[in-house]
Amino acid sequence: LTQKEEYNVLIIGLDNAGKTTLLERIKSTFMGTIGLSPDKIAPTVGLNIGRIEVQGARIKFWDLGGQQDLQSIWSRYYSECHAIAFVVDSTDQRRLEECKDTFETMIMNDLVEGVPVLMLANKQDLPNALRVEEIKEVFNKIAVKLGARDSRVLSVSALEGDGVREAIDWMIKRLQ
Numbered sequence: 692l693t694q695k696e697e698y699n700v701l702i703i704g705l706d707n708a709g710k711t712t713l714l715e716r717i718k719s720t721f722m723g724t725i726g727l728s729p730d731k732i733a734p735t736v737g738l739n740i741g742r743i744e745v746q747g748a749r750i751k752f753w754d755l756g757g758q759q760d761l762q763s764i765w766s767r768y769y770s771e772c773h774a775i776a777f778v779v780d781s782t783d784q785r786r787l788e789e790c791k792d793t794f795e796t797m798i799m800n801d802l803v804e805g806v807p808v809l810m811l812a813n814k815q816d817l818p819n820a821l822r823v824e825e826i827k828e829v830f831n832k833i834a835v836k837l838g839a840r841d842s843r844v845l846s847v848s849a850l851e852g853d854g855v856r857e858a859i860d861w862m863i864k865r866l867q
C-alpha cells in the first residue's frame with residue numbers, strides 16, 4: 692500500500708470572516724458530513740481541523756482563530772502548510788484596512804514565501820457585500836509583495852456554498 696500524501700491548508704483571516712463556516716462547508720461538500728465535527732473546539736481556543744479526500748489528494752485544513760491575540764499563532768503553522776486560504780468578510784468595509792494589514796503581515800513572513808494564496812471574498816450572498824473587484828482593488832496595493840507566488844481572489848458564500856468547489860479546485864491544482 693502506498694501512503695497517500697497529505698497536504699496542509701491553512702484557513703486564516705480576521706475573526707468573523709467565516710473561516711469555521713467555510714471549513715464546515717468544505718467538509719459537507721466533499722465528505723458529505725453535516726454539522727460541526729467532534730474536533731470542534733471553542734472559538735477562543737481557535738483551532739478546528741478538517742480532512743477531506745478529493746481527486747486522490749488528502750487535504751488537512753487548519754482553521755485558525757482570527758482574533759488579534761490568536762494571530763501570532765498563525766506563523767507556527769506556516770512552515771508546514773502547502774497553501775493558504777485567506778477569508779475576507781466582504782460586508783465589513785469598516786475592517787477592510789485591518790484585513791489588508793493582516794494579510795500583508797502574513798505574506799511578508801519568510802515562512803510562507805512561495806506558498807500559493809487564495810483570497811476568498813466571502814458572504815457574497817449578502818446584498819451589501821463588496822464585489823470581488825472592489826476587494827481586489829484594496830489588496831492590489833500590496834500585490835507586489837506577493838512576489839512570484841500563485842494567488843487568486845475568488846468570491847464565495849461559505850454559508851450557501853457558492854464558489855466553494857471552485858476554490859478547492861484552484862487549490863488542488865497547486866498542491867499536486
Ligand code: GDP
Nearest residue numbers: 706707708709710711712813814817848849850
Ligand atoms: P470565523 O470567526 O472566521 O470562524 O467566522 P464564522 O465562521 O464563525 O462566521 C461568523 C459569522 O458570519 C457567523 O454568524 C456565520 O454564520 C456568518 N457567515 C459566515 N460565512 C457566511 C456567508 O457566506 N454568508 C453569510 N450571510 N454569513 C456568513
